[in-house]
Amino acid sequence: MSNAPNFKQELTAVFGMPVAENPTQVMVEAAYRHHGLAWRYLTIEVAPAALADAVRGARAMGFAGFNCTIPHKVAVVAHLDSLGESARLMGAVNCVVRRGTQLVGENTDGKGFLASLRELTDPRGRRVVMFGAGGAARAIGVELALAGAASVTIVNRSEARGRDLAALLTGKAGIKEAPFVPWQGRFAIPADTDVVINATSIGLYPDVDAELEVDFATLSPRMIVADVIPNPPRTRLIRTARERGCRAIDGLGMLVNQGVIGVKHWTGIDADPRVMRAALEEVFGK
Numbered sequence: 001m002s003n004a005p006n007f008k009q010e011l012t013a014v015f016g017m018p019v020a021e022n023p024t025q026v027m028v029e030a031a032y033r034h035h036g037l038a039w040r041y042l043t044i045e046v047a048p049a050a051l052a053d054a055v056r057g058a059r060a061m062g063f064a065g066f067n068c069t070i071p072h073k074v075a076v077v078a079h080l081d082s083l084g085e086s087a088r089l090m091g092a093v094n095c096v097v098r099r100g101t102q103l104v105g106e107n108t109d110g111k112g113f114l115a116s117l118r119e120l121t122d123p124r125g126r127r128v129v130m131f132g133a134g135g136a137a138r139a140i141g142v143e144l145a146l147a148g149a150a151s152v153t154i155v156n157r158s159e160a161r162g163r164d165l166a167a168l169l170t171g172k173a174g175i176k177e178a179p180f181v182p183w184q185g186r187f188a189i190p191a192d193t194d195v196v197i198n199a200t201s202i203g204l205y206p207d208v209d210a211e212l213e214v215d216f217a218t219l220s221p222r223m224i225v226a227d228v229i230p231n232p233p234r235t236r237l238i239r240t241a242r243e244r245g246c247r248a249i250d251g252l253g254m255l256v257n258q259g260v261i262g263v264k265h266w267t268g269i270d271a272d273p274r275v276m277r278a279a280l281e282e283v284f285g286k
């Protein structure tokens with residue numbers, strides 16, 4: 001083995017705008033350090049008009065891959081060579097992976113969520129109520145369908161987005177039941193529900209006291225309640241669910257697990273999720 005010094009680091013990144021508040025660098029670089037990898041994860045602001053050049057730059061500089069966040073998740077598809085199955089179904093990419101000379105688009109948001117859910121239950125055959133029909137809800141809904149969930153009821157404020165997601169799930173994603181319910185007034189969770197998911201942005205910092213319009217008396221201890229909000233992790237929904245005896249999954253679980261999947265795609269290693277979560281908890285508090 002050569003003892004020649006090597007100052008060249010492997011590069012990964014997130015492209016977004018705004019991006020300064022995105023905490024992914026903290027958890028991914030904690031994993032790189034923990035596993036002894038001389039890799040970097042850069043937080044890079046890329047304007048929509050510069051996306052094509054940014055992807056060309058990443059190719060030219062040999063990036064191992066990069067995450068895409070708002071507003072690039074759909075637009076980046078046009079600049080890639082191929083897509084993984086979930087990314088193709090959703091038409092959105094949050095994780096780009098270099099394989100040889102090709103850039104492949106994956107969607108790991110929903111897979112990260114499912115990894116958290118699987119720590120508590122197998123999604124196969126489960127009945128799910130999901131609030132929201134935006135990017136996070138699409139990612140989670142598609143993975144639930146691919147994992148064999150029996151039913152995903154979509155509750156959303158905007159009818160068009162809700163119906164669109166229901167059609168995707170029962171169409172290309174192949175789930176039997178995905179009824180859409182317009183969100184009007186306090187939603188009562190049906191008693192046979194196994195999993196309740198907040199996939200809206202309600203509760204996200206700084207609006208931390210915002211509460212879902214749900215009849216919380218209908219939450220029962222047999223239900224698992226999950227929130228996608230990573231900041232703060234202990235949302236009102238998570239606190240209420242625990243008070244009512246439900247098992248709860250906070251938004252850090254999804255964030256950490258999609259990070260673990262991204263690091264695996266780029267480096268091939270199985271990163272320790274505890275190290276990544278601890279790094280985020282330092283930023284967000286427990």
Ligand SMILES: NC(=O)c1ccc[n+]([C@@H]2O[C@H](COP(=O)([O-])OP(=O)(O)OC[C@H]3O[C@@H](n4cnc5c(N)ncnc54)[C@H](OP(=O)(O)O)[C@@H]3O)[C@@H](O)[C@H]2O)c1
Pocket residue numbers: 109112131132133134135136137156157158159161162199200201202204228229230251252254255256258
């Ligand atoms: N933990 C993680 O790893 C992770 C990953 C991805 C995203 N997220 C989080 O997921 C959340 C949603 O992100 P997204 O990309 O899906 O956003 P998005 O595409 O903008 O969708 C937002 C969703 O929230 C709903 N919504 C927002 N405010 C509402 C209100 N006051 N009342 C009722 N519904 C409301 C929207 O309903 P309408 O359709 O009616 O507008 C829509 O369904 C964000 O807070 C983000 O931080 C977390």
